Structures are given as C-alpha cells and as structure tokens.
Amino acid sequence: MIFDLPGRFWRGNLHTHSNRSDGALTPAETADVYRGAGYDFVSITDHFRAEYGFPISDTRDLRTAGFTTIIGAELHAPRTEAGQQWHIVAVGLPLDFAPPSASETGPELARRARSAGAFVGMAHPSASLLTAADAESLDAAHSIEVYNALSDRENRGDSWHLADVLLNRGHRLTTYAADDAHLQPQDPPSCQAWVRVRAESLEPDALLTALKAGHFYSSTGPELYDVRIEGDTITVQCSPAAKILLSGGHPGAEWAEGTDLTEATFPLRLFRATHCRVTVEDASGRRAWTNPIYPVSV
16 A cells, blocks of 8 residues: 555645636746645646647746646647547646647547656546546546546536446546646635645656556545555544545445544455545545555455
C-alpha cells in the first residue's frame, strides 16, 4: 500500500486555469493562490484550443524550494457521444507539444499526450455527460477525475458511478479529485479538492512518476494516515471522521458512523472478486478517497 512507501505526501492540484485561456489570473498569480493555501505543487492546465493560441504555460520560473509546478494543458478534440468536444487533462506535457490536427480525435490526442510523457485524465466525466462507450474509447487515460469542485455547483461534480463501471469492465484506472479552478469572481472558492502524492521528493519528475504509478489519494478535506489489508480485513486510520465507508465493484458496502472516528476495520468478503475503495467523510461532509484497491492482488 502507498502509506508504507518511501517519501512523504505532497498536496497538489492537477486541473487549473489561468488567463492564458479562460481563467481570471496570470499563471504566476494562480500559482501564488495555491502556494498561499499550503499546496506543494500545481499544474496549470489551460484550454489547449486555437482561440487561446494553444497555450502550454512554461511555469518553471514559478518553482521555489518548497513549491513546484508540473507543466500541462487541458486538451480538446471532437467528439463525445453528447456531441461535445473532449476535455482531457494532460499533466507532464513537453512545452513543444503540437496542436491537434483537424482530423485528430480525442482518443488519438490522448494517446499522443501519453506517448509524450503525460499523466492523462478524463476531465469531469459527469459534467461532460461521458458515456461508458466514450470512456472506454479513451484508452490512453491513466485516471478518471471522479470529483471536480467547479462542476459540483451544477450537481455534476461526482463521477464515481462511471469509474466503477469502467473498473468492473477491467480497466485499471486510478481516480483523482481536482479544483478545475478558474478563479473567476462568480466561481466557487478555489483549493476545494486535491491529490496527496506519495513521492521521495518534490521534483516534478518524481511527482509525475508517482501519479502514473497510482501513489496518491484524493481529498476535499480529511486526511488518510494508513490503509492496510491483513488477511480478510482492511483497516483505515484517518483524521476525525463522521463516516468511514468501504465500497466498490459490488453492490453494497461496509461502513462505520460516529463522532470523531479515527479508525475502522471492515471485512473484505464483498470485494474479493472485484475492487474496493475507502471513503472518509468528516462532520462537514468533506471527503477523502483512496484509489481503487484490488484485495486479491494485494
């Protein structure tokens, strides 16, 4: 499990916009928001579209001893089942990543981004009305954005159902949460959703390697201190919670509810043939999630 790996957890946002596309602030100002909120890193992922000049922001000069950036973009190409352009988060792109050709599809663009070294995520599937067929066609994705704080204002922030469908079909995707911050006056507050990446250093390459390996969990507030499997049970240790839940690829769940819960142990019998995940919810309704766990293979 990731909690025993060398290094420490680094807090970061993988989906962020600046005024190089439709965000309100410059890349430097945007990075300052996250640095000031105690984040360790951010990826500024502006919309990679012709109307904005296909921006990939060079944020290397924004890195300091205690804060770093990973270069990225949100990629677009035709066309999902709902008739919209794809929204594909690509973190770790080279600065010279070429714009899509007129004939390049979303899945083809994602494959090219992955081949160029990027961590590839399906952005806000619920808000984009992605179908399972759409998602399965995006075969270069490492991860699915299961919580998007900006999309939550339209009650489409949560994409766990699609994630479970894909995982049950054998797609070994990880799952991440993100702000999708634009920092516009009408937007929800920033710094509402993040990943905590386990890596030995804050170097961008170390973070990117850890993301691709699934060495992270996601949160909107609570912290996970340990998740471990021993025999036929799974034990969770966390910051004070009102609910600790084990769910996944089988109908039904195991849970504990109370006041200031910091540990729970559950049987794994429901999930031995499939995947599971831990969700921790605090008294304010904020949540944290593990990546999918496969009990048979652990």
